[in-house]
Amino acid sequence: MRSRSVLFFCTILIFSFTGKSVADELYLKNGDRITGQVITMAEGELIFETSYAGEIHIDWAEVSELKTDAPITVILSDETSLQGIPSPAEEGEMKLETEIIAEPVSFNIAEVKAINPIVEPPVKLLARVNFGLKIEGGNTDKEDYHIDGKIVARTKKNKFTAGLELDREETADVRTTDNWLGYIRYDHYLTEKLYLNTNSSFESDEFKEISSRTVLGAGPGYELWDTDLKHLSAELGYAYITESFEEDTPNEDYSAIRFALEFDYFIYKKIFQFFHWDEAFTNTDDTKDIWLRSRTGLRFPIYKGLTWTVQYNFDWDNFAVSGLDRVDTILFITLGYQVGD
Numbered sequence: 001m002r003s004r005s006v007l008f009f010c011t012i013l014i015f016s017f018t019g020k021s022v023a024d025e026l027y028l029k030n031g032d033r034i035t036g037q038v039i040t041m042a043e044g045e046l047i048f049e050t051s052y053a054g055e056i057h058i059d060w061a062e063v064s065e066l067k068t069d070a071p072i073t074v075i076l077s078d079e080t081s082l083q084g085i086p087s088p089a090e091e092g093e094m095k096l097e098t099e100i101i102a103e104p105v106s107f108n109i110a111e112v113k114a115i116n117p118i119v120e121p122p123v124k125l126l127a128r129v130n131f132g133l134k135i136e137g138g139n140t141d142k143e144d145y146h147i148d149g150k151i152v153a154r155t156k157k158n159k160f161t162a163g164l165e166l167d168r169e170e171t172a173d174v175r176t177t178d179n180w181l182g183y184i185r186y187d188h189y190l191t192e193k194l195y196l197n198t199n200s201s202f203e204s205d206e207f208k209e210i211s212s213r214t215v216l217g218a219g220p221g222y223e224l225w226d227t228d229l230k231h232l233s234a235e236l237g238y239a240y241i242t243e244s245f246e247e248d249t250p251n252e253d254y255s256a257i258r259f260a261l262e263f264d265y266f267i268y269k270k271i272f273q274f275f276h277w278d279e280a281f282t283n284t285d286d287t288k289d290i291w292l293r294s295r296t297g298l299r300f301p302i303y304k305g306l307t308w309t310v311q312y313n314f315d316w317d318n319f320a321v322s323g324l325d326r327v328d329t330i331l332f333i334t335l336g337y338q339v340g341d
Contacts, residue, residue: 046115131334159187164182166180230265297312
């Protein structure tokens with residue numbers, strides 16, 4: 001029995017030392033060598049998982065050679081798809097041993113568009129809701145709250161966006177802030193980046209003396225980036241605006257030029273996200289009649305969809321109702337929940 005145990009232990013040791021390594025190897029142009037596992041590469045960025053630093057993001061242009069023990073899927077710049085195991089090649093080149101082609105397929109490493117591309121679902125969904133509340137008692141009797149929510153449904157050719165913002169504030173049972181904004185947008189993509197946009201928004205603000213403001217607009221848009229890490233798009237178009245005011249201010253309806261910008265960017269391995277959105281309108285009959293609204297902030301993921309957000313709202317109206325300030329600002333912190341990327 002004892003001799004059998006020794007034999008079994010020796011067998012385990014032999015297999016441990018002779019077994020093939022399953023670690024992928026990455027060689028950079030500066031001479032560094034990294035071991036780990038290839039996850040994916042897209043948009044010129046390789047995600048490589050290591051045992052000591054987790055997932056690291058590497059500029060694909062800095063890669064000189066890639067070795068793997070398991071097959072990988074490679075998409076070239078001409079959309080050719082290959083699956084196989086990389087084999088040794090000259091610097092700047094890549095060879096792939098495939099099952100369907102007898103000889104290894106050679107190509108320039110700069111021709112690689114993607115590796116192990118992530119299969120996108122037919123519909124990508126993003127839903128987010130944030131809530132902020134402040135209540136003071138004792139010598140100060142005050143309560144205020146902010147709620148905002150947004151949902152985005154995206155396919156390859158279409159995107160639907162809807163959202164709502166609500167602000168209320170009361171001091172000693174006297175309301176000092178009361179406004180809400182709702183919006184709906186639809187984008188149809190003509191190319192990967194160029195799209196046609198239709199948009200509408202509805203708002204009310206008691207303390208700006210705006211009973212209602214309705215915007216219906218349309219125009220082209222261009223999306224420079226749209227990945228899990230960054231987004232940048234701009235829109236320019238036409239809008240028809242109807243405004244109803246309180247007291248003695250006459251109601252208005254007019255045509256306007258609309259400009260919108262949206263920018264999101266995750267900083268340092270998704271630790272936090274910077275975001276900015278603004279929308280500006282210029283009356284076509286009076287170019288001095290300009291108003292805009294913007295939202296800027298930082299969003300911090302906490303755990304499994306939970307986030308907290310610091311946000312600054314800036315609204316400016318060059319032709320505000322007589323006696324009112326042109327600028328309205330608010331800074332708040334909210335706790336939220338998000339589903340999707």
